[in-house]
Amino acid sequence: MSLTYTTVPLQVKGVNLNLSTIHTLNSNPPILFLHGFGSCKEDLADLVIHPSLQKHGFIAFDAPGCGHSTSDNLSATNIPFLVATAEAVLKYFEITTFHLIGHSMGGLTALILAHENQNRVLSFIDIKGNLAPEDCFLSRQIFTFPTDDAEAFFDEFIDRTRKAKSYGSALYASTLRARVRAGAVRPIFESMVHLSDYGELMEKFLGLPCPKMFMFGEENRGLSYLGHLEEEERVELAMVEGSGHFPMYSNPVEMYRRIAAFLDRIQ
Numbered sequence: 001m002s003l004t005y006t007t008v009p010l011q012v013k014g015v016n017l018n019l020s021t022i023h024t025l026n027s028n029p030p031i032l033f034l035h036g037f038g039s040c041k042e043d044l045a046d047l048v049i050h051p052s053l054q055k056h057g058f059i060a061f062d063a064p065g066c067g068h069s070t071s072d073n074l075s076a077t078n079i080p081f082l083v084a085t086a087e088a089v090l091k092y093f094e095i096t097t098f099h100l101i102g103h104s105m106g107g108l109t110a111l112i113l114a115h116e117n118q119n120r121v122l123s124f125i126d127i128k129g130n131l132a133p134e135d136c137f138l139s140r141q142i143f144t145f146p147t148d149d150a151e152a153f154f155d156e157f158i159d160r161t162r163k164a165k166s167y168g169s170a171l172y173a174s175t176l177r178a179r180v181r182a183g184a185v186r187p188i189f190e191s192m193v194h195l196s197d198y199g200e201l202m203e204k205f206l207g208l209p210c211p212k213m214f215m216f217g218e219e220n221r222g223l224s225y226l227g228h229l230e231e232e233e234r235v236e237l238a239m240v241e242g243s244g245h246f247p248m249y250s251n252p253v254e255m256y257r258r259i260a261a262f263l264d265r266i267q
Contacts (some may be wrong), residue, residue, distance in 0.1 A: 002230055004158065006067035007068075008061070008087045015076045019089065020068035021061040024048050029097045029122055030057030034086060034113075036104030036127075037138065037188060040067045044101060044250045052260035061089055063106075078191035082109045083116070092111045096120060097224030099263065104245065107141075108192060108201070115204045123266050124208060125259060127215045128245055130196045131171040131205055133227055139196075142189035150182040157185070167219055168246035204233060211266040215258060217243030217250065238264060 008019045022041055023030070025232040033044045041060035049052050062069040064085060065077045088107065090098065099122050101109025107129015114121040130136065141160070147153045153174075162173035195201060202225065205212065215238040227247055228234050243250035 015073045018070045023059040025057040025168040031099045033060040034106030034110045065181045078185040078187045083112045099123045100109045107257040123211045125213045131201045139189040139192040154182040167244035168249035213262045219244035
């Protein structure tokens, strides 16, 4: 399979978007991938060449204000807006049912999308998406390092991130300027923190009727809620060794193996 790159013009909640998308579709329900903050639609593009995943279609896009997508109102870029954007993309490609994978910010967006479209989501792989307040180790910096200067905050955020002694962090920081517009950072981060603190995300995740996997890097094995998830019969835990918040950067071989095995089991 080969990927098709398309720029999709959409209007979402009165905001004009030009979304940079990649896709390859067939007769099977596709995988919709939602990337994390500062990441990109290509983060899981190897799905289309992985031998065990050839039967699945694939759709991904750079979120508004990120990557090669454009928006005429960056201040609108919060999680509910990203959910509405994902719904508009599904409508554009005439997708009724789909498998869902989301990483970090994309995992949170995917969780709300799945919660609001439970009869359409066939499975959900949550790659360290927010489920609790403790997950806001990046986004909460909008409050712990307050400033009214969006550019200055982003510069300092990048500097802190590249110096973090964490798997994949320096690589991630090296591309942040190219992948996120500074004006989108505050609305995204504030929305992520609010939902993580007050959005009952764990309840929403456990309440989804579809098969679910929660994937995390071994660096995050101390998360307080992993024991709770492990007790749930309808949730599969997948720890990726030699990885932190970005398994697609640190150990993609193991990440794809776990994704493929999960999807094969639920067919």
